[in-house]
Amino acid sequence: MTFSSLGLCEPLVRAVADLGYDAPTPVQRAAIPAVLRGQDVWSSAQTGSGKTAAFLLPLLHRLSAIAPRSPRPVRALVLVPTRELAAQVLEAVGQYGRHLPRALKSVLAVGGVSANPQMLALRGGADLVVATPGRALDLAEQNALRLGAVEMLVLDEADRLLSLGFSEELDRVLALLPARRQNLLFSATFPPGVQGLAAGLLHEPARITVEASEAAPPPDIQQRALVVDTDKRTMLLRHLLDTHPWSHALVFVASRYGADHVALKLQRAGFAALALHGELSQGARTQALEDFKARRVRVLVATDVAARGLDIASLPVVVNYDLPRSPTDYLHRIGRTGRAGEPGTALSFVTADTEAHFRVIEKRHGLRLERERLPGFEPTEVAAPVLDPRGGVKGKRKSKKDKLREAAAAKGPARKP
Numbered sequence: 001m002t003f004s005s006l007g008l009c010e011p012l013v014r015a016v017a018d019l020g021y022d023a024p025t026p027v028q029r030a031a032i033p034a035v036l037r038g039q040d041v042w043s044s045a046q047t048g049s050g051k052t053a054a055f056l057l058p059l060l061h062r063l064s065a066i067a068p069r070s071p072r073p074v075r076a077l078v079l080v081p082t083r084e085l086a087a088q089v090l091e092a093v094g095q096y097g098r099h100l101p102r103a104l105k106s107v108l109a110v111g112g113v114s115a116n117p118q119m120l121a122l123r124g125g126a127d128l129v130v131a132t133p134g135r136a137l138d139l140a141e142q143n144a145l146r147l148g149a150v151e152m153l154v155l156d157e158a159d160r161l162l163s164l165g166f167s168e169e170l171d172r173v174l175a176l177l178p179a180r181r182q183n184l185l186f187s188a189t190f191p192p193g194v195q196g197l198a199a200g201l202l203h204e205p206a207r208i209t210v211e212a213s214e215a216a217p218p219p220d221i222q223q224r225a226l227v228v229d230t231d232k233r234t235m236l237l238r239h240l241l242d243t244h245p246w247s248h249a250l251v252f253v254a255s256r257y258g259a260d261h262v263a264l265k266l267q268r269a270g271f272a273a274l275a276l277h278g279e280l281s282q283g284a285r286t287q288a289l290e291d292f293k294a295r296r297v298r299v300l301v302a303t304d305v306a307a308r309g310l311d312i313a314s315l316p317v318v319v320n321y322d323l324p325r326s327p328t329d330y331l332h333r334i335g336r337t338g339r340a341g342e343p344g345t346a347l348s349f350v351t352a353d354t355e356a357h358f359r360v361i362e363k364r365h366g367l368r369l370e371r372e373r374l375p376g377f378e379p380t381e382v383a384a385p386v387l388d389p390r391g392g393v394k395g396k397r398k399s400k401k402d403k404l405r406e407a408a409a410a411k412g413p414a415r416k417p
């Protein structure tokens with residue numbers, strides 16, 4: 001099967017050929033004809049499966065089929081949860097649309113930077129807007145962005161957009177769109193909590209599920225679990241960076257503080273390392289990511305801001321310095337490596353205190369990884385006992401002997417007759 005047999009116009013087919021795409025991936029094979037037909041799409045596809053092109057190619061095809069009007073009504077709105085992902089989608093629009101005879105106007109509308117240039121860019125309208133929900137709302141409230149003519153709505157990383165924290169903003173954006181429109185929902189995962197919301201948004205959608213085994217190119221990620229003491233993790237990370245020929249490494253931590261702290265320690269040890277987290281200015285975030293992608297920086301220490309959707313070419317390794325909060329986040333994080341058919345490694349540092357949590361992650365994904373101990377980093381910690389609110393140590397029933405000892409102690413010191 002070829003891109004042109006899916007019904008895409010020649011300039012788009014030429015653009016993907018330029019990029020070296022030989023054949024459409026399974027999610028593209030399923031989604032492109034459905035989107036071209038005007039159908040709603042609900043797609044759960046493994047990260048790295050080519051989902052961006054799966055919605056952008058048919059969307060660009062449809063946008064370019066109609067001569068632009070002046071001012072241009074916004075006909076397609078792509079919503080994403082992070083600014084980085086928005087920038088990446090817009091970059092893909094540029095790549096896929098480069099041979100189209102009539103240039104489409106696409107505008108980025110994301111928070112964290114001044115709204116003025118975005119307002120200016122939106123003067124005279126746009127064919128396509130790629131936005132985070134908060135900024136889309138701000139611009140719409142100021143009448144800079146008019147959404148009343150949107151024909152196609154894409155929610156990329158839809159589960160995140162539909163989850164608490166985003167859903168209120170999303171609802172307000174949706175209220176500004178025409179009721180009759182095409183809806184395309186894409187995400188690697190759809191946890192049960194958001195399935196109802198997703199279903200409510202869609203009208204007779206084409207359901208597309210690409211199992212990991214049929215995803216082409218298949219993600220080839222070797223997952224490993226290294227056991228280590230909590231305070232030896234930075235040393236272990238340095239050791240791994242010293243002993244592996246990784247061109248670059250993405251390290252995930254749990255907090256902004258952790259990102260700064262670990263990046264600083266690595267810098268002091270002579271590694272080209274940077275932190276990436278949501279508290280940095282947008283300029284610093286963009287720069288950090290660019291430096292990392294261009295390999296000017298070898299190690300990026302990031303919070304989950306960086307976990308979703310980012311496409312970092314040929315990333316050989318992802319390290320979970322801190323474990324992710326949820327099994328879903330685990331999937332998103334490790335999906336940064338092993339993309340486009342290249343092999344990747346995902347290393348998780350497991351400490352005595354996080355062992356139980358890692359087992360939950362493993363169970364959810366049907367995994368059971370061997371716990372590796374590296375020489376010099378053998379753990380000595382034992383898990384801190386979890387206190388049961390009724391007293392005692394959770395998971396440890398008092399033995400008969402313990403009870404007798406307690407009873408004796410309560411009576412006071414034993415006296416000899």
Ligand code: AMP
Nearest residue numbers: 021022023024025048049050051052340
């Ligand atoms: P995505 O899942 O959209 O993040 O895409 C993952 C990567 O696969 C990106 O680097 C795309 O450029 C690449 N890609 C998308 N479609 C194809 C294809 N049909 N053939 C080869 N690579 C592709």
